[in-house]
Amino acid sequence: MKKIVTILMAVILTNSAIAQVSFGLKAGFNSATTKSSDEEITADGKALTGLNLGAIVDIKVSNTISFQSGLNYGTKGVAVSHEGHADKYKFSALDIPLNLVFNSKSGFFVGSGLNLGYNLSGKLDAEDDPAENYSFTFGSGKNFTRADLGLNILAGYKTKSGMFISGNSLMGLTDIKPGAETWKNNLFSISLGYMFKSSK
Numbered sequence: 001m002k003k004i005v006t007i008l009m010a011v012i013l014t015n016s017a018i019a020q021v022s023f024g025l026k027a028g029f030n031s032a033t034t035k036s037s038d039e040e041i042t043a044d045g046k047a048l049t050g051l052n053l054g055a056i057v058d059i060k061v062s063n064t065i066s067f068q069s070g071l072n073y074g075t076k077g078v079a080v081s082h083e084g085h086a087d088k089y090k091f092s093a094l095d096i097p098l099n100l101v102f103n104s105k106s107g108f109f110v111g112s113g114l115n116l117g118y119n120l121s122g123k124l125d126a127e128d129d130p131a132e133n134y135s136f137t138f139g140s141g142k143n144f145t146r147a148d149l150g151l152n153i154l155a156g157y158k159t160k161s162g163m164f165i166s167g168n169s170l171m172g173l174t175d176i177k178p179g180a181e182t183w184k185n186n187l188f189s190i191s192l193g194y195m196f197k198s199s200k
Contacts, residue, residue, distance in 0.1 A: 024056035024070075026166070026193025034078035034089070035172065035184040044082045048090065050075025052189050058101070060198075068099045068111060076185040077122070085127040091136075091144075091185065092120045095170070097152050110155045115170055117148030117185070141178060148185060149174045162195040 030050040034041055052074030059067045076091040094117070101111030122136035122144060136143040150173055156166030170187040177183035 020060040020198050022058045022060075022195050022198040024058065024162070024164075024193050024195035026052075026054045026056060026164075026191040028052050028189055028191030028193075030074045030076070031188045032076045032078065033186045033188075035182075035186060036078075036177075037180075037182040040082070041078060041080055044080050046079045046081050046086065048075065048077045048079045048088055050090075052191060054191065054193075056193065056195070058195065061100075064103055066101050066103060068101045068113075069097055071096060074187075074189065076117075076119075076187055083128070087127060087132075088125040089122070090125060091122040093148065093185075094118045094120060095150075097154075097168075099152055099154060101154070103158075107158050107160070108156070109158060109166075112151070112153050115150035115152045117150055117170075117172075117174075119144060119146045119148055119176065143177070144183070145174070145176045145178065147174065148172060148176050150185075150187075158195065162197065164193050164195060166191050166193070 030052050032048045034045060036042065052072055054070055054072035056068060056070040061067055072095040074093060076093050077089040079086045079088050096116040097113060099111040099113035101109050103109045119138060124134055126132035138144055138146045151171045152168060154166055154168040156164055158164035168189045172184035172186050175182045175184060
């Protein structure tokens with residue numbers, strides 16, 4: 001994962017030197033769910049809400065197409081509601097989107113691509129019994145793995161001033177739970193942001 005991120009950043013910086021590039025910031029709301037073979041999650045899993053923060057780099061490929069990447073920080077996981085309370089499986093995660101985006105003259109845009117995810121930390125918050133709380137361990141033979149590959153689909157609208165609103169659907173492709181049970185993190189987010197004027 002570290003090698004992939006290093007190569008990606010090198011490519012972005014190289015392209016930035018020769019192409020029209022713009023940068024942006026965004027913040028918003030996450031609604032996270034999990035696709036799992038765990039019967040409890042399948043029966044009682046609900047969306048887990050949280051916040052997201054992100055930085056964007058947009059490299060223009062043509063008049064309408066751009067390559068868009070950046071770095072996003074946010075919450076993933078799932079809430080499991082049963083017996084009048086909810087247990088929350090929470091991940092703090094970084095995401096590096098690799099999207100091709102079509103930009104219309106009217107300001108609307110759509111895009112898709114891969115997502116390189118990395119789980120920084122995680123924990124169980126048991127609402128009814130704090131004694132059940134624990135922090136996740138990551139790695140081979142642990143609770144979860146850190147690397148989390150996904151697929152993005154996004155759409156939104158950007159004004160001429162640079163302000164934008166966007167929605168992003170992230171579908172997890174990687175089973176991040178070692179062992180018999182499967183676990184794939186999914187995410188829907190809505191963000192508001194601002195793209196600064198192009199450097200060229």
